[in-house]
Amino acid sequence: MEPNTAEAETAGDAPSPKISARDVSVYYGEKKAIDNVSIDVFTRYVTAFIGPSGCGKSTFLRTLNRMNDTISSARVDGEILLDGEDIYRSKMDVVQLRARVGMVFQKPNPFPKSIYENIAYGPRIHGISSTKSELDGIVEQSLQRAGLWNEVKDRLNDSGTALSGGQQQRLCIARAIAVDPEVILMDEPCSALDPIATARIEELIDELRGRYAIVIVTHSMQQAARVSQRTAFFHMGNLVEYGKTSDIFTNPREERTKDYITGRYG
Numbered sequence: 641m642e643p644n645t646a647e648a649e650t651a652g653d654a655p656s657p658k659i660s661a662r663d664v665s666v667y668y669g670e671k672k673a674i675d676n677v678s679i680d681v682f683t684r685y686v687t688a689f690i691g692p693s694g695c696g697k698s699t700f701l702r703t704l705n706r707m708n709d710t711i712s713s714a715r716v717d718g719e720i721l722l723d724g725e726d727i728y729r730s731k732m733d734v735v736q737l738r739a740r741v742g743m744v745f746q747k748p749n750p751f752p753k754s755i756y757e758n759i760a761y762g763p764r765i766h767g768i769s770s771t772k773s774e775l776d777g778i779v780e781q782s783l784q785r786a787g788l789w790n791e792v793k794d795r796l797n798d799s800g801t802a803l804s805g806g807q808q809q810r811l812c813i814a815r816a817i818a819v820d821p822e823v824i825l826m827d828e829p830c831s832a833l834d835p836i837a838t839a840r841i842e843e844l845i846d847e848l849r850g851r852y853a854i855v856i857v858t859h860s861m862q863q864a865a866r867v868s869q870r871t872a873f874f875h876m877g878n879l880v881e882y883g884k885t886s887d888i889f890t891n892p893r894e895e896r897t898k899d900y901i902t903g904r905y906g
């Protein structure tokens with residue numbers, strides 16, 4: 641049964657959240673980019689982050705696998721729990737964390753290596769596979785799941801960068817999948833793609849949500865409505881509203897959400 645609201649899920653008999661952000665604020669130097677955000681993200685849901693440019697969607701997304709660690713001025717307050725464990729605790733292995741919480745970026749960024757190596761690299765460094773045949777199996781399965789296998793199976797030794805933009809993005813998704821993640825974060829994964837490649841990625845997101853928690857930042861409200869089951873609307877660093885995507889788009893509770901989805905600003 642679909643619960644009525646995201647809040648109901650956290651309150652009652654629903655599954656426990658995969659990621660739980662509690663009172664999270666993010667600063668760049670003195671500037672506060674995210675103000676006290678709490679949100680739960682669930683497996684088997686696509687959660688879309690929407691909101692006008694500069695509202696903090698990407699900043700908040702990056703807190704979920706500590707990608708902000710790479711920005712020296714960034715500081716995160718509050719807690720991000722992955723299966724109940726704080727990912728900001730000092731003992732956290734960040735490399736391991738980013739395998740569990742993978743990321744796909746705006747611009748496809750395959751390694752300048754073969755298609756095979758793009759996928760095999762992660763499982764190899766994480767010690768997931770010990771033999772060549774195991775690795776071959778992971779490469780095939782990851783490319784299958786990313787909907788790319790049929791297009792590349794006869795040219796696994798070609799460079800990943802020689803693929804089309806849409807294929808490169810599916811390669812990057814396959815690379816994330818190869819290390820057996822639990823969550824996949826996607827930061828505007830279709831913004832560099834044409835409509836056909838975009839549709840292919842959207843279908844893929846829908847297929848993948850059966851196994852993972854997926855969080856997607858998107859500028860496109862149509863995309864959020866098409867691919868997500870939960871939507872979070874951010875405005876000026878605040879989480880204004882979070883709930884079922886159909887409710888957010890047809891019956892928002894907050895005036896600011898209404899103004900945004902009806903195109904009054906953004």
Ligand SMILES: Nc1ncnc2c1ncn2[C@@H]1O[C@H](COP(=O)(O)OP(=O)(O)OP(=O)(O)O)[C@@H](O)[C@H]1O
Nearest residue numbers: 668673691692693694695696697698699700711713
């Ligand atoms: N590396 C950084 N250093 C300093 N300020 C930053 C940095 N990255 C983002 N910001 C600031 O933080 C705020 C939120 O930016 P962020 O990129 O997270 O927003 P966004 O909603 O993802 O925007 P967009 O939709 O345009 O990508 C903005 O004011 C931005 O200028």
